[in-house]
Amino acid sequence: MKMNPFKAKQYATSKVYHTRPQEIGQQEEERPNIPEGIMTKCPKCGKAIYTKLLLANLKCCNECGHHFKASAKERFGMLLDDGELFEYDATCTTVNPLNFPGYEEKLAKTQAKTGLVDGIVTGKGKIEGQPAMVGVMDPAFFMGSMGTAIGEKLTRMFERATKEGLPVIVFTASGGARMQEGIFSLMQMAKVSAAVAKHSEAGLLYITVLTDPTTGGVTASFAMLGDIILAEPGALIGFAGPRVIEQTIGQKLPEGFQRAEFLLEHGFADQIVPRDQLKQTLGTILKLHQTAGGKKLQEEEEKSFQKEEAKSPKRGEAESFQMEEGKYSEKPKEKSSRDMEGKSSEKKVN
Amino acid sequence: MNITAWEKVKLARMAGRPTGLDYIELLFHDFFELHGDRFFAEDRAIVGGIAFFGELPVTVIAQQKGRNTKENIARNFSMPHPEGYRKALRLMKQAEKFHRPVICFVDTPGAFCGLGAEERGQGEAIATNLAEMMMLKTPIISVVISEGGSGGALALGVADKVYMLEHAVYSILSPEGFASILYKDSSKAEQAANDMKLTAQDLVQFGIIDGVIPEPRGGAHNNCRQMARNIKKTLEHDLKLLQQLSVDELLEKRYQKFRNM
Ligand SMILES: [Zn+2]
Numbered sequence: 282m283k284m285n286p287f288k289a290k291q292y293a294t295s296k297v298y299h300t301r302p303q304e305i306g307q308q309e310e311e312r313p314n315i316p317e318g319i320m321t322k323c324p325k326c327g328k329a330i331y332t333k334l335l336l337a338n339l340k341c342c343n344e345c346g347h348h349f350k351a352s353a354k355e356r357f358g359m360l361l362d363d364g365e366l367f368e369y370d371a372t373c374t375t376v377n378p379l380n381f382p383g384y385e386e387k388l389a390k391t392q393a394k395t396g397l398v399d400g401i402v403t404g405k406g407k408i409e410g411q412p413a414m415v416g417v418m419d420p421a422f423f424m425g426s427m428g429t430a431i432g433e434k435l436t437r438m439f440e441r442a443t444k445e446g447l448p449v450i451v452f453t454a455s456g457g458a459r460m461q462e463g464i465f466s467l468m469q470m471a472k473v474s475a476a477v478a479k480h481s482e483a484g485l486l487y488i489t490v491l492t493d494p495t496t497g498g499v500t501a502s503f504a505m506l507g508d509i510i511l512a513e514p515g516a517l518i519g520f521a522g523p524r525v526i527e528q529t530i531g532q533k534l535p536e537g538f539q540r541a542e543f544l545l546e547h548g549f550a551d552q553i554v555p556r557d558q559l560k561q562t563l564g565t566i567l568k569l570h571q572t573a574g575g576k577k578l579q580e581e582e583e584k585s586f587q588k589e590e591a592k593s594p595k596r597g598e599a600e601s602f603q604m605e606e607g608k609y610s611e612k613p614k615e616k617s618s619r620d621m622e623g624k625s626s627e628k629k630v631n
Numbered sequence: 632m633n634i635t636a637w638e639k640v641k642l643a644r645m646a647g648r649p650t651g652l653d654y655i656e657l658l659f660h661d662f663f664e665l666h667g668d669r670f671f672a673e674d675r676a677i678v679g680g681i682a683f684f685g686e687l688p689v690t691v692i693a694q695q696k697g698r699n700t701k702e703n704i705a706r707n708f709s710m711p712h713p714e715g716y717r718k719a720l721r722l723m724k725q726a727e728k729f730h731r732p733v734i735c736f737v738d739t740p741g742a743f744c745g746l747g748a749e750e751r752g753q754g755e756a757i758a759t760n761l762a763e764m765m766m767l768k769t770p771i772i773s774v775v776i777s778e779g780g781s782g783g784a785l786a787l788g789v790a791d792k793v794y795m796l797e798h799a800v801y802s803i804l805s806p807e808g809f810a811s812i813l814y815k816d817s818s819k820a821e822q823a824a825n826d827m828k829l830t831a832q833d834l835v836q837f838g839i840i841d842g843v844i845p846e847p848r849g850g851a852h853n854n855c856r857q858m859a860r861n862i863k864k865t866l867e868h869d870l871k872l873l874q875q876l877s878v879d880e881l882l883e884k885r886y887q888k889f890r891n892m
Binding site: 379461471498503529547 | 828
């Protein structure tokens with residue numbers, strides 16, 4: 282029998298959270314990629330920067346322009362209108378499909394530490410007034426490695442976007458496949474690529490933004506399937522990790538190998554976009570894809586978006602709602618995850 | 632035959648284990664090899680061409696290990712570069728055009744890791760295969776004959792039916808690589824092989840593959856002809872079933888198969 286790698290009660294819920302630019306870096310002091318203290322040292326130029334200034338500067342070094350890693354929450358704050366995301370599948374998590382020793386403990390610890398359920402946050406938001414499905418991988422969660430939860434959330438997001446006629450934007454940040462979920466992680470590459478292909482076949486736009494680092498199974502699947510591929514300056518992007526290549530060929534890699542600029546040079550990225558121009562750039566690309574038909578779709582979408590907005594719980598209510606989510610699950614046990622998508626969030630919010 | 636996961640790994644890698652070309656020779660006739668990706672190069676780690684399977688013209692694609700050291704070097708130990716995957720895709724698109732089923736034999740430690748592979752977009756080549764195979768309007772059957780390593784194997788493994796030979800292994804990474812990442816000790820490969828659940832028996836139980844093709848006593852190398860007959864039986868059975876489906880049914884089933892993993 283096929284085993285279902287998902288916890289029965291962990292199906293789609295919806296919550297709203299706002300992360301405004303000024304909140305970036307707050308409430309997350311424990312996270313390893315968040316600078317602590319008054320000053321932060323830039324790993325690239327070595328200069329000490331006022332942490333406040335760094336955060337105000339979208340976590341880019343004001344001396345050398347180095348882009349620090351950003352969490353999923355921070356990204357939404359930087360990217361979406363009013364920092365507002367209608368999150369999907371917020372509690373979708375894995376069940377240790379290989380029964381790998383120690384994995385559940387490590388997972389629980391990482392969840393507690395990061396406040397994330399797994400390495401990606403997906404949902405719907407607006408960029409310069411235009412609705413889009415957005416998925417952001419978080420490099421702090423198991424180094425952004427992709428297991429069944431990430432694969433499932435991405436697949437659901439693409440299926441939803443195909444149904445609603447919406448563009449998709451994915452920010453990749455990943456060390457590759459999640460080893461602890463073994464062959465199941467590998468299969469997520471095929472699963473997500475399939476959903477991307479269907480979305481593409483429907484004539485819909487998919488943009489990937491490759492951030493530091495994007496490697497392994499993520500590079501070899503949805504990261505490289507965007508109609509338009511953008512990259513952040515200096516991001517490490519490749520299939521094999523640099524250390525593995527060095528071991529294989531027995532020599533040091535040249536300076537700049539597998540960096541965003543290298544990808545552009547070799548024809549695998551459309552543009553390198555600095556973080557402070559990213560929102561505007563994505564807004565422009567979205568606008569360029571509003572053909573007559575697309576526009577009509579978008580107007581309808583606008584309406585459903587407003588409806589959803591009205592129904593969604595206010596901030597603060599989100600927490601208590603989430604705690605009750607077990608009650609709302611409708612016999613998801615043997616059901617394929619597909620059956621759960623779509624209406625689930627709107628319904629449950631009522 | 633009851634052997635451990637680690638013994639299977641060793642058996643799958645053993646010199647003398649039949650390779651893709653051995654099966655091509657025994658299963659098909661009039662095999663006509665096609666070379667090159669039309670963009671950059673011919674990658675000999677992947678063999679591809681057209682042949683008759685009984686009366687039926689098919690496209691055959693195989694990751695090919697060398698049968699001796701010299702051939703292994705020429706074939707890069709069956710570790711393809713991007714152009715290998717692009718050649719495979721070219722042949723699959725050609726199969727679609729001429730309504731030929733595609734048969735893939737998977738046998739690779741993984742896609743090659745090197746400077747050229749990165750420069751020419753190893754990730755992009757594999758990703759494109761995954762997406763394109765999912766939408767290919769002709770039946771695809773994939774058989775993992777020995778080693779199915781990582782994304783480099785999956786790039787020929789998105790199929791309507793996926794089989795493994797009884798002692799083949801299929802995994803996210805080599806047990807050695809897995810051990811060095813998770814146990815910080817590559818000598819714990821044996822333990823890794825066990826924890827990773829990479830045998831055909833594990834994968835069929837997970838629903839990742841559709842079936843296990845039995846090997847002759849002691850392994851495929853003991854009786855390559857018998858092994859080929861066993862594969863032939865499976866291919867005949869499935870091709871018949873798959874050819875009865877409309878293109879829409881075929882693609883929907885293929886999508887759902889991977890969707891539920
Ligand atoms: Zn700096």
